[in-house]
Amino acid sequence: MSRLDSLIRRLEAQRACLNLAAEIIRDIDGVVLELGLGNGRTYDHLRELFHDRDIYVCDRRVAAHPDCVPPPERLILGDMRETLPALRCQLDGRVALVHFDVGTGDAAANLAIAAELTPHIVPLLCRGGVLVSDPSINAPELAPLPLPDGIAPERYHLYRRL
Amino acid sequence: MSRLDSLIRRLEAQRACLNLAAEIIRDIDGVVLELGLGNGRTYDHLRELFHDRDIYVCDRRVAAHPDCVPPPERLILGDMRETLPALRCQLDGRVALVHFDVGTGDAAANLAIAAELTPHIVPLLCRGGVLVSDPSINAPELAPLPLPDGIAPERYHLYRRL
Numbered sequence: 466m467s468r469l470d471s472l473i474r475r476l477e478a479q480r481a482c483l484n485l486a487a488e489i490i491r492d493i494d495g496v497v498l499e500l501g502l503g504n505g506r507t508y509d510h511l512r513e514l515f516h517d518r519d520i521y522v523c524d525r526r527v528a529a530h531p532d533c534v535p536p537p538e539r540l541i542l543g544d545m546r547e548t549l550p551a552l553r554c555q556l557d558g559r560v561a562l563v564h565f566d567v568g569t570g571d572a573a574a575n576l577a578i579a580a581e582l583t584p585h586i587v588p589l590l591c592r593g594g595v596l597v598s599d600p601s602i603n604a605p606e607l608a609p610l611p612l613p614d615g616i617a618p619e620r621y622h623l624y625r626r627l
Numbered sequence: 628m629s630r631l632d633s634l635i636r637r638l639e640a641q642r643a644c645l646n647l648a649a650e651i652i653r654d655i656d657g658v659v660l661e662l663g664l665g666n667g668r669t670y671d672h673l674r675e676l677f678h679d680r681d682i683y684v685c686d687r688r689v690a691a692h693p694d695c696v697p698p699p700e701r702l703i704l705g706d707m708r709e710t711l712p713a714l715r716c717q718l719d720g721r722v723a724l725v726h727f728d729v730g731t732g733d734a735a736a737n738l739a740i741a742a743e744l745t746p747h748i749v750p751l752l753c754r755g756g757v758l759v760s761d762p763s764i765n766a767p768e769l770a771p772l773p774l775p776d777g778i779a780p781e782r783y784h785l786y787r788r789l
Contacts, residue, residue, distance in 0.1 A: 510629035
């Protein structure tokens with residue numbers, strides 16, 4: 466499998482998981498939280514899926530396409546080890562969907578970042594809220610959900626807060 | 628359509644065109660020329676498609692994943708307005724497949740670059756050789772080929788040298 470095949474497979478899995486998550490949380494109140502803005506591609510997809518929800522975005526800095534920069538009141542810049550704990554004042558238990566894709570391109574590094582940030586992410590999720598994640602996540606409060614049809618195990622990850 | 632949808636559609640079109648081009652040139656001798664290495668993703672795909680052909684790559688500089696850097700004897704760095712004319716000494720009429728994806732992210736700029744480089748690309752192609760291109764290309768020596776099944780017009784481009 467070439468790197469082109471691999472990227473297509475990953476993006477298709479990401480999109481399928483986000484689309485399924487949108488169905489799962491349809492009847493759950495709450496905002497959406499994008500962890501990792503990057504070039505703004507998945508933020509743009511989240512905007513299309515969630516016209517009626519506020520979408521908050523955390524990243525270290527803005528490197529997105531100008532059309533895909535969130536409004537300043539929902540853009541939280543800085544190291545997520547500091548910004549996520551601070552977000553609890555505002556969003557504790559109020560997030561219906563978190564999408565986590567820090568995307569360093571290094572799977573081991575992504576897992577380490579995910580492990581470090583997980584304790585700060587979980588309390589933000591409301592009961593029944595969904596976490597869509599590139600790296601796998603371990604937390605006693607999260608139960609894995611079945612992936613969308615056609616997406617192989619471990620290609621992307623879906624969890625629900627118990 | 629979100630930017631995520633749009634990228635997936637573009638990459639799927641690119642892959643389908645490269646795979647079809649590989650079938651079309653199966654019985655034609657010649658090397659492969661990748662114009663625009665970028666991160667090396669399509670170069671990696673070309674390597675998988677063409678185990679038995681030399682693949683030459685032009686770009687301004689190397690910004691690819693370390694696993695996707697061509698060997699120095701087939702890597703031509705510099706401004707393609709200068710390097711492509713110089714390549715004619717070596718590859719004139721010897722290229723069975725050119726893949727052109729300069730990828731500035733700006734469609735109008737890509738078209739302008741393509742128009743400027745086309746007169747330097749066409750003479751490199753052998754008779755029956757195929758040009759796979761992101762921007763559309765106009766040259767009297769090139770005939771458009773039908774796109775692969777499922778790929779909409781203008782999403783990617785295929786030409787054959789008459």
